[in-house]
Amino acid sequence: MPRIIVCLKQALDVSQLKADPSSRKLVTAGVPRKISDFDKNALEEAVSLKEKLGGEVVTITSSAEDAKTSIREALAIGADKGYFVNDEGLRNSCTLATSHVLAEAIKKIGQFDLVLCGEASIDGFSAQIGPRVAEILGIPVLTYARSITVQGDTVTAERSLEDRYETVRTKMPAVITVTREINEPRIPSLMAIMKASKKEIVSWRLADISVPPEKAGEQGSGVKIMDVSAPKVERKKETIQGESPREIAANLVKALIQDGVIGR
Amino acid sequence: MNDHKGVWVFSENYELMLELLAGGRPLAASLKTELAAILMGSQLNDRATELVRHGADKVYSMDNPDLKDCHTERCLSLLAKLAIEHKPEIILIGSTKSGKELASRLAARLETGCTPDCVQLDINGQGTLTTKRVVYSGNAVVTATYLKKPQIAAVLPRAFEKPEPTERKGHVVTVDVKIEKSAVEIVEINEIRAAEVKIEEAKIVICGGRGIDKKEDFQPLIELANLLGGQVGNTRPLAEDRKWFTEWIGLSGKKIRPALYMGCGISGMIQHVAGMRDSQVVVAINKDPEAAIFEVADYVVVGNLYEIVPAIAEQLRKQLS
Numbered sequence: 001m002p003r004i005i006v007c008l009k010q011a012l013d014v015s016q017l018k019a020d021p022s023s024r025k026l027v028t029a030g031v032p033r034k035i036s037d038f039d040k041n042a043l044e045e046a047v048s049l050k051e052k053l054g055g056e057v058v059t060i061t062s063s064a065e066d067a068k069t070s071i072r073e074a075l076a077i078g079a080d081k082g083y084f085v086n087d088e089g090l091r092n093s094c095t096l097a098t099s100h101v102l103a104e105a106i107k108k109i110g111q112f113d114l115v116l117c118g119e120a121s122i123d124g125f126s127a128q129i130g131p132r133v134a135e136i137l138g139i140p141v142l143t144y145a146r147s148i149t150v151q152g153d154t155v156t157a158e159r160s161l162e163d164r165y166e167t168v169r170t171k172m173p174a175v176i177t178v179t180r181e182i183n184e185p186r187i188p189s190l191m192a193i194m195k196a197s198k199k200e201i202v203s204w205r206l207a208d209i210s211v212p213p214e215k216a217g218e219q220g221s222g223v224k225i226m227d228v229s230a231p232k233v234e235r236k237k238e239t240i241q242g243e244s245p246r247e248i249a250a251n252l253v254k255a256l257i258q259d260g261v262i263g264r
Numbered sequence: 265m266n267d268h269k270g271v272w273v274f275s276e277n278y279e280l281m282l283e284l285l286a287g288g289r290p291l292a293a294s295l296k297t298e299l300a301a302i303l304m305g306s307q308l309n310d311r312a313t314e315l316v317r318h319g320a321d322k323v324y325s326m327d328n329p330d331l332k333d334c335h336t337e338r339c340l341s342l343l344a345k346l347a348i349e350h351k352p353e354i355i356l357i358g359s360t361k362s363g364k365e366l367a368s369r370l371a372a373r374l375e376t377g378c379t380p381d382c383v384q385l386d387i388n389g390q391g392t393l394t395t396k397r398v399v400y401s402g403n404a405v406v407t408a409t410y411l412k413k414p415q416i417a418a419v420l421p422r423a424f425e426k427p428e429p430t431e432r433k434g435h436v437v438t439v440d441v442k443i444e445k446s447a448v449e450i451v452e453i454n455e456i457r458a459a460e461v462k463i464e465e466a467k468i469v470i471c472g473g474r475g476i477d478k479k480e481d482f483q484p485l486i487e488l489a490n491l492l493g494g495q496v497g498n499t500r501p502l503a504e505d506r507k508w509f510t511e512w513i514g515l516s517g518k519k520i521r522p523a524l525y526m527g528c529g530i531s532g533m534i535q536h537v538a539g540m541r542d543s544q545v546v547v548a549i550n551k552d553p554e555a556a557i558f559e560v561a562d563y564v565v566v567g568n569l570y571e572i573v574p575a576i577a578e579q580l581r582k583q584l585s
Contacts, residue, residue, distance in 0.1 A: 012400065096377050119516075125381070135368075143362075161360075162462075162464075163455060167451040169448070218411075221377060237561060252547065252579075262524060
């Protein structure tokens with residue numbers, strides 16, 4: 001009966017981001033946050049593995065912001081317990097610092113068979129946390145899994161790569177990162193939401209998981225963000241005129257030939 | 265922090281490694297240091313000299329039958345060992361999926377920072393690497409710099425153009441390879457559409473979205489693509505929801521930058537735009553004049569794709585004959 005730890009990031013809801021029109025700087029203040037999409041796939045996979053094999057699913061989140069609403073949602077989806085490292089000292093952490101914090105938290109949670117993560121987060125999309133956590137814990141990692149099968153102490157995953165699917169196998173404990181293809185996350189029922197309010201969320205500060213301040217936040221980071229701007233959109237947005245589809249097509253083809261992208 | 269020297273490039277994809285040399289060359293020049301390529305594989309023959317001709321000052325060559333498939337685990341341990349020994353200042357890695365895993369794990373082992381999917385690399389006034397990459401589903405460009413060394417960056421394919429080979433001199437170092445037993449066993453590999461040209465390499469992509477009612481209705485798009493020597497692509501809902509295809513163009517799928525992208529019946533969800541925004545010229549065909557895709561298009565065609573697409577094909581046939 002496996003014990004599964006799911007790493008959940010509370011990410012910015014990127015569909016709601018707006019840029020300041022004059023500075024082109026991105027406005028992130030006040031943008032709603034949610035469980036990062038692929039992490040929700042990881043949670044769904046963990047919960048369905050539990051439904052098949054038994055065992056336990058717990059989640060781990062680290063954030064300087066409050067994330068309890070997101071963790072409650074995870075409990076409603078089917079996690080048994082949520083762990084939350086909540087500390088001001090986490091601000092401006094890059095993946096080096098974040099993975100260190102998550103790995104220390106996982107060590108404190110104790111025995112486990114699998115750590116599941118999304119292939120990347122929907123906001124930063126760095127795809128580094130899973131592989132980094134595996135390295136720190138000194139266990140194997142299977143990335144970009146589109147299916148997971150557990151048999152005894154062995155886990156098999158089908159990896160979705162650019163030009164191939166690769167079936168890989170390793171002994172547990174292991175870290176697996178999952179793609180969106182792996183499942184369709186469930187929407188919790190009202191009953192499940194009510195039951196979730198009785199489940200436990202364990203809150204920790206950095207000191208509780210023995211992470212010194214210099215290992216978290218900017219001090220513990222290898223990379224510093226200098227600027228976040230909206231990309232320049234330099235499109236012509238020229239409407240192709242014409243009375244009929246044929247005339248429109250002729251005008252479009254003419255424009256494309258002039259641009260040198262087709263024909264000669 | 266100052267004892268780190270040299271710019272390294274590595275990718276399990278040889279063509280991408282050549283592009284990385286183009287990305288690394290100006291960094292090495294700016295830092296007045298050497299550019300080294302880490303070559304791993306089996307029966308490498310004259311690849312080391314070819315890397316020198318494409319800009320490497322030094323090539324660390326690891327030739328071993330067990331490196332034939334560039335297994336991530338094996339490449340990682342060899343690369344980490346070499347980096348600990350020689351302390352490079354910058355390591356550029358090809359940002360494929362395997363490359364990103366390798367870069368992240370290498371950064372973890374060397375306890376340093378890493379930025380993935382970089383499209384631009386510069387050296388700032390302090391001699392530190394700065395990188396640019398697209399985040400937030402294509403809604404933002406992040407500029408980042410490093411606080412630790414080595415500075416690891418995974419660089420996207422086609423961020424740099426493969427350099428022209430020239431006659432130049434370089435130093436080839438043969439490295440002894442000891443293959444360690446891997447914890448991960450590869451059971452099976454299934455190639456995806458290996459016979460076809462990859463969509464990322466197509467010069468012209470005709471892309472269909474939810475405005476296409478039936479899979480059969482892709483035929484006019486295929487005909488148009490064939491006429492132009494291009495490829496057909498699709499958005500995620502057509503693959504994930506309607507199960508017509510196994511791949512898609514978008515944030516979580518393929519990222520393309522063709523000379524011409526033509527979106528047919530595509531609304532322009534940011535997740536899709538993230539996969540095509542670097543296209544050189546964008547044409548969008550949609551019957552909804554408010555469609556978001558028009559915001560990122562050079563040519564806006566408001567109309568029925570079922571009429572417009574065949575009309576474009578007809579027009580092209582006329583031009584070609």
